[in-house]
Each structure stands twice: as structure tokens, then as C-alpha cells.
Amino acid sequence: MAGRAESTAVAAGRRGAQILARRTRRRNDRRHNLAGYMFIAPWLIGFFVFTVAPMAASLYLAFTDYDILSTVPRWVGLANFQQMFLRDPRYWKSVQATFYYVMIAVPMRLAFALLVAMLLNTYRRGVSVYRAIYYAPSVVGGSVAVAVMWRQIFGTEGMLNALTRLVGMAPITWLGDPRTAIWTLIALAVWQFGSPMLIFLTGLRQIPSELYEAASIDGAGGADKFFKITLPMLSPVILFNLVMQVISGFMVFTQAFIVTGGAPLDTTLFYALYLYRRGFANFQMGYASAMAWVLLLVVAFFTALVFKSSSYWVFYEAKEEV
Numbered sequence: 001m002a003g004r005a006e007s008t009a010v011a012a013g014r015r016g017a018q019i020l021a022r023r024t025r026r027r028n029d030r031r032h033n034l035a036g037y038m039f040i041a042p043w044l045i046g047f048f049v050f051t052v053a054p055m056a057a058s059l060y061l062a063f064t065d066y067d068i069l070s071t072v073p074r075w076v077g078l079a080n081f082q083q084m085f086l087r088d089p090r091y092w093k094s095v096q097a098t099f100y101y102v103m104i105a106v107p108m109r110l111a112f113a114l115l116v117a118m119l120l121n122t123y124r125r126g127v128s129v130y131r132a133i134y135y136a137p138s139v140v141g142g143s144v145a146v147a148v149m150w151r152q153i154f155g156t157e158g159m160l161n162a163l164t165r166l167v168g169m170a171p172i173t174w175l176g177d178p179r180t181a182i183w184t185l186i187a188l189a190v191w192q193f194g195s196p197m198l199i200f201l202t203g204l205r206q207i208p209s210e211l212y213e214a215a216s217i218d219g220a221g222g223a224d225k226f227f228k229i230t231l232p233m234l235s236p237v238i239l240f241n242l243v244m245q246v247i248s249g250f251m252v253f254t255q256a257f258i259v260t261g262g263a264p265l266d267t268t269l270f271y272a273l274y275l276y277r278r279g280f281a282n283f284q285m286g287y288a289s290a291m292a293w294v295l296l297l298v299v300a301f302f303t304a305l306v307f308k309s310s311s312y313w314v315f316y317e318a319k320e321e322v
Helices: 002-061 079-086 089-120 127-139 144-153 159-166 181-191 194-205 209-217 222-250 254-260 271-281 285-313 317-321
Strands: none
Touching: 002 285, 079 285, 089 181, 089 194, 089 222, 089 271, 127 194, 144 159, 144 181, 144 254, 181 254, 194 222, 209 222, 222 285, 254 271, 271 285
């Protein structure tokens, strides 16, 4: 009996120690969690105050008639969306201009960035200087100063027309001709290839050189190496760059606002520019909020479409090994 009582007391002591240890562990976990939340509290406050709250307000305003100057928005339901889709021809012009820009500028920008990255993928002396030079336009690429410079270059009395005069050609109204105005903005987008170029360059550095050596031994040429080694191995990087460039392409604003102002004949009236004019020039904030949510859904759709299609053309080495 004494032995049984002693064993019972020992078991009870062990259970008590385990309970005490669990409680201590929970207190420590709560203390650590509290410390972690305190560290991320500034970001959380900023996220909810400057992101979540404005988005919620924008979603409400999308169903109202609000001109910023009024104190109380007036609920109109789906009227903004009906006007947008059925009674606003300029809206569809902005959609057309934006899609035209995205479908041309994004592939050209990525192709040019990949080309330059392959040229700079070398260990020759001084190549780092060239990388910095090629990346420089992207550092200030979205600034107002660069847009003003671009407008001066393509202006009637700009540098480009000065060169055409030197060869005996008549000046071209690059920014005033509906056939060429949007191409000046596409050229500006291609010129800002630095960021995707650096990402491509990083991806190229991760491709094992043994693959190219083995391909050379098998008699593969440059084109075979590019299409059968470089592109498949670089496909995850291409996916990342494609998603980022599509998103930024749909939201292009500064270039059109400064360089062309949406002219001529609304051929460069991009979606974000028209949204800005509706909200802050015409004081139709409810209508602008509705446009913003449509843009969000469109960008989300195309992003999801790119990710969905990635299973057919993106190569993941780890997945293939499994």
C-alpha cells in the first residue's frame, strides 16, 4: 500500500510539473507574441488606416453619387456602373487605349530587357558599369522630370525633329498625331527596362553552365540553347516579370498625364488617367471609385489568368525531379 501511495504521489507530482510547465510555456508564448505584435504594430496600423479603410470607403462610394464637396454621399446603387458600361463612350476609349498599350508595351519591354540581360551576362571587366548605366533610366523612369524630358524630345521643336531636319525630312508631330502618340509612350515604357533586366540577369546567373556545356557537346547551336535551356530554366523569372509588368501596365498614369495629357483624340487616354480626371477634375468621386474597382477586378482576372496558364509553360526544376 505504501508503495502504491508513493507511486501515486510521484505520478501526481509529474502531472503537476507538466501542467506548470505548460502554463509557463503559454505565458512565454504570449509574452513573445505580444513582443512580436508590438514590433509589427506600426505596419498594421498603417495597413488598416491607409489601405483597408480607404478601400472600404472606396467600395461604398462606388455605389454613391459623391462630388467631394458634398458632406454626405447619395446612394445610387448600380447607376455608376450602368453609366460606365452603357452611356460613357470615353470610358471605352480609355479601355481600348490601355489594352493596346499593355498588349504591346509589356511584351516589347520584357523582350528588350531579356536581350540586354543576356548581353550583360558576362564576367568581363567593366560590365558592372554598363549594368548601372542601363538600370539608370528605371531609377527615375516614373518621375515627372523624365516625362517632361520625353515630351521635349518628341515635341514639334524637340531633339527628334531636329534630327529629321538634318536629313532633309519634314518635322513629324509625334505627340499630335493619333497614329504615333501612343507609340511615344510605348517607347518610354521600353526605355524603362532596367528593373526586369536586373531580374532576368539574376535568373540567368542561376542557370548551371553544365547544361550549356552538355548541349555544346551534343552539337546544339545558339538557338537550340536559348529555346531549350535558357527559356525553360528562366520561365519562373519570366512569370514574375510578366505579372509585375502587366499590373504596372494597367495602372500607367504619369507618362500619359505629362507627355500627352490623353490627346490626341483620346488615343492616349489611359484608364488611370481617365479615372483621375473623373475623380479630381470633374469631382465625380463615386464614379471614379466605381472605375477603380472595375480596374482591380480586371487586373486580378489577368493576373489569375497568367498564373493559371503558368502550369503549361513554367518549368520548376524541383517539381520535375519529384
